[in-house]
Amino acid sequence: MELSTILDLLANALVAGIMLGGFYAAVSIGISISFGMLDIANISHPAMIMLGSFMAYLLNSHWGLDPLLIMLLIAPLFGLLGMGIYRVYFQLFESREKDPRRGLAFFFGLLFVTDVALILFFGADLRGVETPYVDTVLNVGVVGIPLRLLIPFFIGLLVVTGMHLFLTRTFFGLAVAAVSQEPLGLRLMGVDPVRIKQIAFGLSVATAALGGAALIIIQPVEPALGREYIGRVFAVCVLGGMGSMSGTLYAAILLGVAESLTSTFIGPSWSPAVAFGILLFALAWRPAGLMGRN
Amino acid sequence: MFTSNTRFLIGLLIAGATIFLGVKALAEGYYLLVAYYILQYIVLATAWNILGGYGGYVNFGSACFFAVGGYTTVFFYKLLGLQALKSLDFGGFIITAPFIAYLIIPASVLMGAAVSGLMGLATGYLTLRLRGVFFAISTLALTVVVQTLVLNWSYVGGARGAYVMRPPSVAGFASTSEFVFFAMLLIAMAALAIARNVEHQKLGAGLEAIRDDEDSAECSGVPTLQLKLQATTLSGALMGAAGALFPYFVTFVDPVGAFNLVHTVNSIAMPLIGGMTHWSGPLIGAVLLGGVQQYFGSKNMVTPELSLLFVGVLMMVFVAIAPNGILGLWQRLRGKDVK
Numbered sequence: 001m002e003l004s005t006i007l008d009l010l011a012n013a014l015v016a017g018i019m020l021g022g023f024y025a026a027v028s029i030g031i032s033i034s035f036g037m038l039d040i041a042n043i044s045h046p047a048m049i050m051l052g053s054f055m056a057y058l059l060n061s062h063w064g065l066d067p068l069l070i071m072l073l074i075a076p077l078f079g080l081l082g083m084g085i086y087r088v089y090f091q092l093f094e095s096r097e098k099d100p101r102r103g104l105a106f107f108f109g110l111l112f113v114t115d116v117a118l119i120l121f122f123g124a125d126l127r128g129v130e131t132p133y134v135d136t137v138l139n140v141g142v143v144g145i146p147l148r149l150l151i152p153f154f155i156g157l158l159v160v161t162g163m164h165l166f167l168t169r170t171f172f173g174l175a176v177a178a179v180s181q182e183p184l185g186l187r188l189m190g191v192d193p194v195r196i197k198q199i200a201f202g203l204s205v206a207t208a209a210l211g212g213a214a215l216i217i218i219q220p221v222e223p224a225l226g227r228e229y230i231g232r233v234f235a236v237c238v239l240g241g242m243g244s245m246s247g248t249l250y251a252a253i254l255l256g257v258a259e260s261l262t263s264t265f266i267g268p269s270w271s272p273a274v275a276f277g278i279l280l281f282a283l284a285w286r287p288a289g290l291m292g293r294n
Numbered sequence: 295m296f297t298s299n300t301r302f303l304i305g306l307l308i309a310g311a312t313i314f315l316g317v318k319a320l321a322e323g324y325y326l327l328v329a330y331y332i333l334q335y336i337v338l339a340t341a342w343n344i345l346g347g348y349g350g351y352v353n354f355g356s357a358c359f360f361a362v363g364g365y366t367t368v369f370f371y372k373l374l375g376l377q378a379l380k381s382l383d384f385g386g387f388i389i390t391a392p393f394i395a396y397l398i399i400p401a402s403v404l405m406g407a408a409v410s411g412l413m414g415l416a417t418g419y420l421t422l423r424l425r426g427v428f429f430a431i432s433t434l435a436l437t438v439v440v441q442t443l444v445l446n447w448s449y450v451g452g453a454r455g456a457y458v459m460r461p462p463s464v465a466g467f468a469s470t471s472e473f474v475f476f477a478m479l480l481i482a483m484a485a486l487a488i489a490r491n492v493e494h495q496k497l498g499a500g501l502e503a504i505r506d507d508e509d510s511a512e513c514s515g516v517p518t519l520q521l522k523l524q525a526t527t528l529s530g531a532l533m534g535a536a537g538a539l540f541p542y543f544v545t546f547v548d549p550v551g552a553f554n555l556v557h558t559v560n561s562i563a564m565p566l567i568g569g570m571t572h573w574s575g576p577l578i579g580a581v582l583l584g585g586v587q588q589y590f591g592s593k594n595m596v597t598p599e600l601s602l603l604f605v606g607v608l609m610m611v612f613v614a615i616a617p618n619g620i621l622g623l624w625q626r627l628r629g630k631d632v633k
Contacts, residue, residue, distance in 0.1 A: 041427045043354075043434065092614045102613050104352045104430055105566060109610035112559050116603045227555070231435030238428075269446050276439035283428055284420040 008142045013264040014257060015143050021256025022153030023218065025160050025249045027211035027229060028236035033163070033204035035234070036243025038197050039180045040089070041100075044107045046229035047114035048205055052078065052212020053221045054122055060129040067129050068151070071213035075206045082205025085110070086198045111226075118223035128220035152214035156252070159210055163203075164245040176200045177243075228272045235279035239286070254278075302490060310483050314476060318468070330475050330543060332584040333482040334536050338557060339564035339576035340485040341532035345525040346562070347570030348498055350505030351426045355417070355433030356561035358440050359530045361552035362413055363406030363537025368450045368547055370402060371458050379461050392465035395473055403477065403538045410534020411527045413440075418526035423519060441553040455548025458541040474542045481539065485532050489573040492528070501525055533561075556602060560584070563609035569621025578620055583608070 027049055034042040056070045065073075093103045133147040167173035175196045178186055183193040215221060236255055240247035255278055259271040296304070317329050338356055345351050382389045382397065389397060421432045445453050464473040492498045500521040503511035512518050541547045560583065568579025583605060590596045596604075616623050 041431070043431065099350070099617070100426055101346065101350055101352050102617055104427065105562060105613045106610060108352075108354065108559070108562065109606050109613065112555065113603060113606040113610070115555070116599050116606060120597075120599050120603070227438055230431070231438050234431045234435065267446070270442065273439045273442045276435045279432065279435055280420055283424060283432060 009264055010261075011141075011143050013260045015145060016149060017257030017260030018253055019145070019149040019153040019256070020260055021253030022156035022249075023149070023211075023214055023252075024156070024232060024236055024256050025252035026152065026156035026207065026214050028233040028240070028252055029156075029159055029163055029245070029248055030204040030207040030211065031233040031237045032240060032243050032245065032248045033176075033207070034201055036237050036240075036248075037176060037180060038200055038204075040086075040094075040197075040201065041104060042107050042201075042204070043104070043230065044110035044114060045204075045208060045233060046226040047111045047118075048078065048081075048208035049212045049215060049229060050118060050221065050223055050226040051114060052209040053216040054118055054127065054212075054223075055209070056213040056216050057122075057127045057129060057221070060131075061127075064130075066131055067213045067217050071155075071210045074213075075209040078209035079202040079206035081202075083198050083202035085205065086201035090194060090198070115223055115226065122223065124222055124224070126220040126222050127216075129216050131217070134217065148217050148219075152218055155210060155214045156249075159207060160245055160249045163207075167245060172196070172199075228275075231272070231275040231279055235275045235282065239278060239282040303487070306483050306487060310479055314479055317475065318472065323471070326471060326475055328585075328588045330478055331588055332581060333475075333478045334540070335560055335564060335580040335584040336482045336577055337478075337485045337536040338533055338561040339568070339580045340482075340489045340573065341529045341536075342561040343565040343570055343573075343576045344489055344492055344532075345501075345522075345529040347565050347575065348492065348505065349501035349522060349525050351422070351522065351526075352430040352562070353433050353526075353529065354430055354558055354562075355436045356533055357553050357555060357557040358433070358437040359410045359414065359533035360537035360540070360557050361444070361549070362410045362440060363534030364540045364547050364552050365444055365450050365537075366406040366409045366534070367402040367538045367541045368456045368458060370405060371541070372449060372456070374398070376459060379459060391461060392463055395461040395464040395470060398461070399474065399477055399539070399542055402542070403481065403535045406538025407531040407535040410537065411531030413534075414526040414530025415523055418523045422522045422526065437553055437555075437558070441549050444549050444553075451548070453549060455546060455551075456541075457546050460542050460545060471543065474539060478536070478539055478543070481532075481535050486573060486577060488528070488532070489576075492525075493573055497521055497524055559602070559605060559609070560587075563605050563612075565619070566609055567612045567619050569619030571618065572621055575619055575621050582620075 027046075030048075031042065031045050034040045034045065052071070052074065055074050056067045059065045059070045059073070060067060089103065089106060093099075093106060133151070136147040138145045138147065138150070167177055175186055175191050179193050179196045179200070186193045186196065215225075232255065236248060236251045237243075239254070240249075240251035255275060258278065259274045262274050263271045313329065317325050338360065341359075342353060342356055345353055378398065379394060380391055382394060417432060417436060418429070421429045444450060450456055460470045460474075462470065464470055467473040467476065492501075500511070500516045500518075503514075503516050504518050504521065508518060537552070540552070564579030564583050565576040566579070567583060568577065569575030587601050587605065590601055591598060612619060618625075
């Protein structure tokens with residue numbers, strides 16, 4: 001390969017990776033809230049993302065709604081679903097005993113049941129959405145920016161910024177940050193920690209609706225695709241420092257760029273392995289995350 | 295009159311012989327198939343329970359350990375080539391076709407167990423020093439990455455999968471399938487004996503202490519990391535042994551089938567439903583749940599997806615209302631409280 005070709009490829013891979021990273025932030029932010037801040041290992045989050053994708057597919061193919069509109073419509077429903085799931089989780093597990101196995105098995109069951117239910121309803125075929133912008137590519141010099149990547153990138157940026165402002169500027173947001181560390185303190189201030197956790201968990205599941213709609217804009221989906229996102233979302237959450245919003249964004253962009261470079265220079269079939277490598281690296285050597293102190 | 299160990303061994307041997315002769319007497323491929331899958335689930339569930347039930351560390355990678363065992367067999371099969379099925383020559387000492395299965399199948403099982411055991415050790419070494427939930431997530435992600443590896447490795451068939459020819463006949467057995475079934479029966483018996491042994495030894499007591507309160511265990515001098523690594527290696531090796539036999543039973547392996555989440559969900563659901571504190575729990579769960587799935591699946595009464603949905607929902611129901619499984623329910627019925 002000539003040097004100029006390599007440089008072109010590199011520039012394209014970097015830009016695509018940053019775009020992809022923004023999108024990864026949108027799918028991972030729910031885990032950063034539930035696992036990072038509330039200490040609830042919701043491994044069913046990727047299945048919720050797939051549920052979001054298929055809701056978008058359903059509404060798009062039946063009524064021709066735009067996925068961007070759909071995500072705003074279904075996000076509140078997902079929020080309610082999340083609050084319901086947390087209610088069940090709290091009643092059955094969190095309030096009773098401290099055996100983490102049962103909570104994990106509960107969420108794994110939820111992941112599996114959602115997965116199988118999606119296969120039962122939609123089959124294992126690829127489903128996509130039709131929008132006027134999916135096939136548009138903006139050309140900036142040698143770099144082509146497809147809108148189907150740029151839009152999810154901005155969704156990710158918006159979600160992360162919004163969540164960051166919400167968590168740092170509002171009383172409720174500060175309560176969420178405090179809930180897993182100082183539940184007694186919250187009680188003394190007249191705040192019910194269970195209620196805070198319930199709403200925060202609802203928020204985290206609502207982001208799965210946004211992530212799911214963004215995913216189906218990027219590419220057609222099938223139910224099993226969700227499994228690739230298990231490694232990704234947890235890698236981003238751990239590397240991002242478990243619950244830091246800016247950390248989530250940086251870690252997601254790092255993952256996006258690493259995957260994009262792998263896929264350009266080694267082969268697209270290898271990219272699912274990148275997230276796991278990063279996750280293991282983060283767990284073994286940097287469990288406090290990229291910007292952690294120790 | 296006998297010690298409890300002797301009683302257990304006699305019981306195990308009698309049960310094993312009954313199953314083998316029973317399946318042989320029925321002389322139908324169908325029963326062999328059903329019995330094989332149930333035995334395979336007994337191994338997977340028992341192996342999962344050594345770490346998950348006794349030690350309290352959830353492994354979501356059963357499918358991965360199983361598949362790695364299976365692909366170890368595929369790898370050595372490709373390495374040896376077809377010629378190895380006709381005769382093997384060890385410097386003048388020639389093994390002829392009917393006896394080859396006695397050599398290559400146990401060798402495959404041992405290698406599959408070794409490779410999966412090492413993978414367990416490595417994963418455990420990297421993640422078991424952190425909270426259990428990180429280990430759980432890592433094993434879930436490990437499945438995706440090892441599957442990616444196999445998909446890209448054309449030597450073992452890549453995405454297309456690989457056929458494994460078996461020795462056409464085995465001396466002393468009616469068919470090669472019967473021999474493979476016999477081997478799985480032995481692995482299942484070994485798995486139960488190992489689990490019971492772990493329970494009665496220092497490893498089991500240590501794992502129990504870790505499950506109840508890891509910090510206290512560590513402070514009282516229990517070598518927690520070492521015990522957890524032993525359990526992970528043992529558990530992975532048993533799953534790998536079951537996986538190594540799989541290609542010889544079905545003669546075809548592909549990544550989608552081998553790495554299927556179905557193996558994972560079953561190996562967790564079975565101990566949960568049977569009971570996790572005693573070696574007989576996974577056995578009960580595997581026989582009941584495996585039996586139900588095989589029965590409905592083979593009669594074409596329900597689609598495979600529907601039967602999986604049933605397993606998933608049943609698991610969630612049990613984890614919610616009967617955390618100690620059927621064993622726990624039974625003990626509660628008899629007025630004994632379980633720990």
